[in-house]
Amino acid sequence: MAEVEETLKRIQSHKGVIGTMVVNAEGIPIRTTLDNSTTVQYAGLLHQLTMKARSTVRDIDPQNDLTFLRIRSKKHEIMVAPGTLAFHFLVKSSFCFTR
Amino acid sequence: MKSCQTASIVTADASAQVRNHADAQVQTEALEPVGVQPPSRCDIPRLAAFLRRVEAMVIQELNKNWQSHAFDGFEVNWTEQQQMVSCLHTLGYPPAQARGLHVTGISWNSTGSVVACAYGRVDHGDWSMLKSFVCAWNLDRRGLSPQQPSAVVEVPSAVLCLAFHPTQPSHVAGGLYSGEVLVWDLSRPEDPLLWRTGLTDDTHTDPVSQVVWLPEPGHSHRFQVLSVATDGKVLLWQGIGTGQLQLTEGFALVTQQLPRSTKLKKHPRGETEVGATAVAFSSFDPRLFILGTEGGFPLKCSLAAGEAALTRMPSSVPLRAPAQFTFSPHGGPIYSVSCSPFHRNLFLSAGTDGHVHLYSMLQAPPLTSLQLSLKYLFAVRWSPVRPLVFAAASGEGDVQLFDLQKSSQKPTVSIKQTQDESPVYCLEFNSQQTQLLAAGDAQGTVKVWQLSTEFTEQGPREAEDLDRLAAEVAT
Numbered sequence: 001m002a003e004v005e006e007t008l009k010r011i012q013s014h015k016g017v018i019g020t021m022v023v024n025a026e027g028i029p030i031r032t033t034l035d036n037s038t039t040v041q042y043a044g045l046l047h048q049l050t051m052k053a054r055s056t057v058r059d060i061d062p063q064n065d066l067t068f069l070r071i072r073s074k075k076h077e078i079m080v081a082p083g084t085l086a087f088h089f090l091v092k093s094s095f096c097f098t099r
Numbered sequence: 100m101k102s103c104q105t106a107s108i109v110t111a112d113a114s115a116q117v118r119n120h121a122d123a124q125v126q127t128e129a130l131e132p133v134g135v136q137p138p139s140r141c142d143i144p145r146l147a148a149f150l151r152r153v154e155a156m157v158i159q160e161l162n163k164n165w166q167s168h169a170f171d172g173f174e175v176n177w178t179e180q181q182q183m184v185s186c187l188h189t190l191g192y193p194p195a196q197a198r199g200l201h202v203t204g205i206s207w208n209s210t211g212s213v214v215a216c217a218y219g220r221v222d223h224g225d226w227s228m229l230k231s232f233v234c235a236w237n238l239d240r241r242g243l244s245p246q247q248p249s250a251v252v253e254v255p256s257a258v259l260c261l262a263f264h265p266t267q268p269s270h271v272a273g274g275l276y277s278g279e280v281l282v283w284d285l286s287r288p289e290d291p292l293l294w295r296t297g298l299t300d301d302t303h304t305d306p307v308s309q310v311v312w313l314p315e316p317g318h319s320h321r322f323q324v325l326s327v328a329t330d331g332k333v334l335l336w337q338g339i340g341t342g343q344l345q346l347t348e349g350f351a352l353v354t355q356q357l358p359r360s361t362k363l364k365k366h367p368r369g370e371t372e373v374g375a376t377a378v379a380f381s382s383f384d385p386r387l388f389i390l391g392t393e394g395g396f397p398l399k400c401s402l403a404a405g406e407a408a409l410t411r412m413p414s415s416v417p418l419r420a421p422a423q424f425t426f427s428p429h430g431g432p433i434y435s436v437s438c439s440p441f442h443r444n445l446f447l448s449a450g451t452d453g454h455v456h457l458y459s460m461l462q463a464p465p466l467t468s469l470q471l472s473l474k475y476l477f478a479v480r481w482s483p484v485r486p487l488v489f490a491a492a493s494g495e496g497d498v499q500l501f502d503l504q505k506s507s508q509k510p511t512v513s514i515k516q517t518q519d520e521s522p523v524y525c526l527e528f529n530s531q532q533t534q535l536l537a538a539g540d541a542q543g544t545v546k547v548w549q550l551s552t553e554f555t556e557q558g559p560r561e562a563e564d565l566d567r568l569a570a571e572v573a574t
Contacts, residue, residue, distance in 0.1 A: 003147050003150075003151075004143060004146055004147050004150060007147075007150045007151070007154050008150070010154070010158075011154065011157055011158070011161075014158065014161050015161075015165055016161070016164070016165055017161065022146065022149075022150075030146065031146075067156075068156070068160060070160075070164075072170065074557070077164065079157075079160060079161075079164075081153045081156060081157055081160075083149055083152070083153065
């Protein structure tokens with residue numbers, strides 16, 4: 001139990017991370033650092049997108065499988081580590097260090 | 100003698116009847132708040148094993164992301180780029196223009212498809228008792244006729260300000276020269292007047308400078324009207340069933356009760372009321388508002404203020420003193436204030452000295468002061484989508500768009516609204532269709548401008564730039 005919390009805390013406190021959440025195979029959030037409504041919204045939307053991405057990869061090559069998914073938007077980046085559980089985390093935009 | 104007769108008229112009869120019909124009912128549902136779902140307890144060892152497996156990869160990806168320059172300068176355009184600012188519509192109501200009425204107030208409705216304007220005169224004199232109008236055009240309707248508004252309301256006195264209801268697309272409130280506040284329903288052309296304050300002891304004794312809709316505390320879907328006037332009163336009205344607007348809360352600004360956070364010019368003896376000329380509510384704290392005054396100093400006020408006002412003005416509800424902080428003044432009366440929708444402490448004010456001041460609520464002197472006009476500035480508004488952009492309406496007939504990211508000294512775009520340099524009195528951004536900006540001028544014309552894409556799409560990290568601007572300019 002402590003190991004789980006520690007791992008999550010390590011990732012959450014990494015530079016640039018805004019929020020993290022862990023979602024099970026049905027798309028229900030198990031652990032989250034964001035508020036409830038945001039979590040529910042992200043979990044539902046990202047679950048569908050992750051399933052779609054995975055089926056796309058496997059349709060192209062059945063021996064292949066999805067290892068990581070990154071969605072880059074103007075304001076931030078969403079990263080998804082899939083598996084039987086899936087791990088989503090939200091990162092602040094990190095391009096352009098200097099102006 | 101001549102006689103004439105029409106040729107015989109041919110008639111025919113036919114009847115029609117529907118053979119099949121079906122009934123259907125449609126009703127919108129009030130939006131349910133999102134249900135709170137507790138995170139379910141799953142088995143911890145599986146979760147621990149999963150995290151152990153992915154942690155290394157996740158950390159590696161995060162590091163790569165932070166150090167990567169792959170997307171530097173990469174921008175995606177989803178919509179067609181508009182390079183120039185263009186005038187989409189030029190609207191006017193000829194009977195009002197023939198009387199020489201100015202457009203004194205402008206408002207977009209909650210769906211962003213209807214723009215309404217109020218006609219009146221900014222310089223009063225004998226025009227105060229003249230009939231004036233409130234006109235509305237539905238821009239999404241096919242066959243839009245620029246000289247024929249889709250709704251016209253005749254008003255017995257000059258209308259000086261206008262505000263559409265935040266959720267009801269056809270309700271609009273207006274403040275009159277006589278001090279009254281009226282609410283109309285534009286979907287009822289035969290009898291549009293919904294509520295009025297009437298001329299009671301509670302009504303303003305001076306022309307109403309601005310009206311604003313506020314959500315009722317506790318009932319977020321019901322709204323009240325707040326009106327401010329140069330008699331120094333800030334009044335909150337509630338519409339009751341009989342068509343009457345009833346006073347629920349009131350505030351009065353009295354010189355002796357102004358917080359002494361900054362030195363003010365001494366008021367001549369006998370004048371204790373401070374005239375309010377503009378109001379703007381904070382988007383972050385619904386009870387916090389900024390008042391612009393005739394004395395040129397903005398005031399930070401709160402609806403929750405409890406101290407009684409030292410005034411002898413009659414009122415059915417006790418009047419309170421709302422001011423909590425006084426900011427450094429402009430060189431003349433303020434005509435317009437606007438609170439930033441992106442930063443909780445920043446607001447703009449503009450007035451007769453032709454300057455726009457950017458204030459932070461944390462300090463009395465302004466963060467910056469920009470001279471935009473040699474004449475008066477009548478309106479200033481923050482952009483609803485770009486944190487660093489605002490627009491100002493000048494007495495020289497220009498609408499000036501400022502982008503603090505590009506230049507902090509001069510406007511990025513200056514749009515000439517009137518050909519003869521007659522002033523532009525009001526402007527409003529459309530928060531639903533963010534490329535539209537409506538402005539009304541002294542010639543009685545409303546122009547709807549389509550802004551170029553640079554003004555409608557937020558760039559990356561703009562909110563952070565605004566924070567940095569607020570922090571670095573403050574001493």
